[in-house]
Amino acid sequence: MFNKKSVLSLVLLLTCIMAAKAQVKIGYEVSFKEPQAHYAEVQMNISGWAKDYVDVKMPVWTPGSYLIREFEKSVEEFSATAAGKPVKVEKVRKNIWRIFSNKAANIQVNYRVYAFEISVRTPFIDESHAFLSPTAIFMHPEGMIKSPSTVKIIPFKTWSKVSTGLAPVAGQSFTYTAPDFDILYDSPIEVGNQDVFEFMAAGVRHEVAMYGGGNYDKEKLKVDMAKIVEEATAVYGENPNKHYVFIVHNFLRGGGGLEHLNSTTLGASRNAYNTEAGYKGFLGLVAHEYHHLWNVKRLRPVALGPFDYDNENYTTNLWVAEGFTSYYENKFMHRAGFNDADKFVNDLAGGIATVLNTPGAKYQSAASSSYDAWIIGYRPNENSRNNSISYYNKGEVIGILMDLEIINATKGAKSLDDVMKAMYLQCKTLKRGYTDAEFKAMVEKVSGISFDSFWAKYVNGVVDPEYVKYFGYAGVDVSTENATPNKPVTGASGQLTNDGTISVTSIARNSAAWVGGLNVNDEIVSVDGVTVLDALATIKLRSAMLSLETLPLVANKKIGETLKLQVKRDGLAKEIVLTLKENPSVRLKATINQNATAAQKAVLAKWLGN
Known part of the structure; x- marks a missing residue:
């Protein structure tokens, strides 16, 4: 029953709490x-x-x-x-x-x-x-x-x-304000004598704070980072910031990045800026993390904000949040002119090969990988590659296939860009994140077709990507070959110890080592009666980490032949016999068909962003 006095009391109480x-x-x-x-x-x-x-x-x-x-x-x-x-x-x-x-x-x-x-x-x-x-x-x-x-x-x-x-x-001086703790917790702070420079792009002032020195060219970075900013902003039609900060930590060997609402922290190798691979690698990292100011920070799964800082925040959508961002990293690098079309399609084919070559991709879905990030993604063990797949890798592949499906269904009129922009605006209007069902509904709205089967196969299922079909929409031919034709593999990797043995660190699912019963932490003393040290005497190792195929007497074997290993397990001697198998890993090569149909060329043009 409506009670005017009770309502008034409640209003007064809330007013007092807010005032306090x-x-x-x-x-x-x-x-x-x-x-x-x-x-x-x-x-x-x-x-x-x-x-x-x-x-x-x-x-x-x-x-x-x-x-x-x-x-x-x-x-x-x-x-x-x-x-x-x-x-x-x-x-x-x-x-x-x-x-x-x-x-x-x-x-x-x-x-x-x-x-x-x-x-x-x-x-x-x-x-x-x-x-x-x-x-x-x-x-x-x-x-x-x-x-x-x-x-x-x-x-x-x-x-x-x-x-x-x-x-x-x-x-x-050096005093800052945050409107709430979500903003404070999302704003890293660099203090020291960092090298600071700025550039304008998409109407936004961008600050770059370089710590640790390096052989970077500031003037070149200003131009090239701006190109990435412009391409990312073009997808969404607006840039939500007035000021953005890149905090870059330059180490002897560095990598990785973490996104924030109006800043990012990047790890880089200080002496790699003057190499093509190092420079493009850094720009790719910039493209990835900058895209996050939309995808994740504003266009976000409903579970990722407001945050519970005391507990895990579970979502099944990190394949969109991170996987699609990995995909767009490639799109922005191509659209900004750093990679040509051939490199673009082959980089994406390489991403598909990564998923195909990960045994865990057949056992864990993209949605499950997202949900289990808290227990697997950031603390993998020696068997994680066999029973799980990264939502970065699987999400990138889903992004590729979804983009091509949308472009093909709309005859080049629409793409995944339209989905991302629409979802960004929806989150902005509703002031909340999206659900998986809402994201799927937008994909279907933009494409005009059902994605039920697609979701069942690739988001919630573990079906291998039909890359030949999807690349074919764009007139791109993909050839598949064995990664090491006619070469046997054991499926075991390890680390050379000070005692001259190989301590096993990983075993691939269904490999010769897996079937033969070799275990992680076994110490391989000899192979076919030859000690590990003698077997390695004729080659120069670049690293203490190696696969058994590094040993010449293994590499010279044929598929189907056997290896007799003497190992120590928990200090006890043991003999293990492996029957060598063919390498299950594949290598993909993508080629743009110059004789593609007009429809295929239209899909390719839209895909490339030309």
Whole structure:
């Protein structure tokens, strides 16, 4: 029954709660007393609280990297004062500290964070710089995730620069503001003496912060990175940012990237910019991560925001979020002029071969791979390749096939670009992410055909991609050959030990090693009576990692012949006999047919974006 008095009471209560939250102010100061020891000093100030206690909590994972990382494990010397006096602190959960503030209005929290893991998703601090991955640095008061905050960075005495996508506070050096914690947690911060340069593209100011030196050409990067930005923006019709930051960590050997709403962190090899492979590899990484500012950050699965920072956030759609982004990386590299049409189609054929050559692709679907990212994707074991498939790889293949199906069905009028743009606008309008059913419905709306069978085969099923059929739509012929014709394989790889044995690290499903009973961690002492050291004496190894086919006496065998291995398993001697098999891996070569039909040429032109 409608009760006017009850409704009024509820409104007043909600108003009071909102007013109380509005009065609470949250600010941070981050300084570096001992950067050489890899520590950040964090001071958190909460004013206007006035309750018996406050729970402050640290995220246990970072969006874009689907693994519980337990960032709280690196927190030390947590303490608090209320109204200027020390107060009791109790840890009530692995990532939650309860501060008994006794209704004091002003609370100060101090703690240190140890940061010594080099990656794009974890903080790292040394005497040369500090990379602050916010989910591993900052905490928020329970229930205040939508509250604004300010962050003041106090650089170490030898540092002079801060680079971040956070909005600066006018008139205050190195001080930034975030409208809520989703924004703060999504805004990495680079502190040090990084080389900073800028360029304009798609009406957006882009800042590039280079740490670690390198043989890069700033002027060339400004031009080429801008081309990628323009091509990505062209797909969606608008660029949602006014300012975008690339934080680039240049190491001896680097790689990887992590997307954010208006920034990204990239890993690169500092001395590879002057090689074609190294330079294009970096631009491809730029293309991948930049596309994420739409796909994942705004055009996103419904489970990926608002985030639950305490637990896993499950979705079956990472094959779209990451796999399609891998596919668009290739599209943007071609459309921006860095790869010609032949390289474009052959790179995509190579992506299909990767899936065909992964045994786990026959056992795990793209949807399942997405859902299981939390337990397999970021912590694979020696058997993961046999029972799982990366949603990056499978999603890229689905993107290729889906794009060609749409273009062919619409006779070149529409493509996957139209689906992505429509889904971006839908998410923007509805202010939420999409479901799998909604994404499929949009694909069918744009293409005008049913995708029931497609979804059953490739999204929820484990059917091998019909690449000849789909490439044929565009007049592209694909030939298939054995990766190592007439060469036997064991299916075992390992690492050369200091004792002169090979410690087995992986066994391929259904291979000779699999059938013969060789195990991971077995130590191979000899092959057909010849010790491993003697067998390797005639060749020069480039790495301690090797497959058994590296041994000449294995390579010279024929398919169907046997190998007699002497191994040590848990310190005990054992003999294992392997019957060599043909290599099941294939190699694909794509060729654009110059005598294609007019319909095929129309599909190809739309696919290439010409």
